[in-house]
Amino acid sequence: MLLEFRGVKKVYQNGGGAFPAxxxxxxxxxxxxxxxxxxPSGSGKSTLLHLLGLLDRPTEGEYLLMGKPTSSLSEEERAYLRNRFIGFVFQAFFLLPRLSAVENVEVPLAYAGVPPQERRRRALALLERVGLLDKAKSLPNQLSGGQRQRVAIARALALNPPLLLADEPTGALDTRTGEEIMALFQELNREGTTVIIVTHEPMVAEKTRRIVRVRDGEIVADERRG
Ligand SMILES: Nc1ncnc2c1ncn2[C@@H]1O[C@H](COP(=O)(O)OP(=O)(O)OP(=O)(O)O)[C@@H](O)[C@H]1O
Ligand SMILES: [Mg+2]
Structure with missing residues (x-):
């Protein structure tokens, strides 16, 4: 079992009181x-994904990652796992605007202490992998939405994480570009990466064999198809 939630609850504290997400x-x-x-919007999907990604902690319950309870991990251990084990892709890309495509992909490699030349070599290979080698020197604002998302995916893959988490990765893209991004996720999955995608779009969800449905902070269906 790669990951397991056992009775996970998340309660947000806000102004007036507590909200059980x-x-x-x-x-x-x-x-x-x-x-x-x-x-639906507000049902707790992003909250769930944040917890899976160790970006936040459950209020109650346990999250086991590779069989180990994450509640006992220190902040340092959590940060290490987050960096090395989990790749994140978000709807809004979050690329650094002053860095070129290849430099954006290099960021996690730099944090991991990969030396500059090796960094560049690996970042270019990642851009090639997502079909963007010819845009390596472009700044984010010189790229289309789909191309920006490809850069963000290349960056998420930089340290070869076994788990990829995506929150509405096609939300800002047109249908065709969204399909291309999904095809890329499917290819990564065929090569062994575990992929979890939060989406509003039935067309996106159709591409996965398993669909987990969340409503009002609870899983109401877990469907698997052949
Ligand atoms: N930091 C926070 N503080 C207080 N309440 C929050 C916080 N984050 C989320 N919530 C609330 O928790 C609920 C679930 O939010 P979440 O972002 O997980 O929903 P979602 O399913 O991802 O929605 P969407 O599809 O709109 O992205 C919402 O009612 C939201 O208002
Ligand atoms: Mg959300």
Whole structure:
């Protein structure tokens, strides 16, 4: 089992009081799976993904990663896992605007202490992988939405994480570009990466064999198809 939620709850404290965003979620994901998480706005999808990505902690319950309870990890250990083990892709790309495509992809490699020449070589190979080698020197604002998302995916893959988490990765893209991005995720999954995608779009979810449906902070369906 790659990851497992046992009775995970998340309660946000805000101004007036407490808001239960997740009300006791049980979820198991095997290594090599590709699944989508669907549900209405405000149902808790991003909250779930943040917890999976160790960006936040459950209020109650346990999150086991590779069989180990994450509640006992230190902040340092969590940061290490986040950097080395998990790749993140977001709807809004979050590229650094003053850095070129290849420099954006180099950022996590720099943090990991990869020397400059090796960094550049690997970043270019990643851009080639997502079909963007010819745009390596372009700044984000010189790229289309789909191309920016490809750069963001290349960056997420820089340290070869076994787990890829994507929050509405096609939300800002037109249908065709979204399909290209999904094809890329499917290819990564075929090569062994576990992929979890939050999406509103049935067309995106159709591309995954498993669909987890969330409503009001609870999993209401977990569908698998042949
Ligand atoms: N930091 C926060 N503080 C307080 N409440 C929050 C916080 N983050 C999220 N919430 C609330 O928790 C609920 C779930 O939010 P979440 O972002 O997980 O929803 P979502 O399913 O991703 O929605 P969307 O599809 O609109 O992105 C919402 O009602 C939201 O207002
Ligand atoms: Mg969300």
């Amino acid at each position: 997740l009300k006791g979620v049980d979820l198991r994901v095997e290594e090599g799976e590709m699944l989508s998480i669907m549900g």
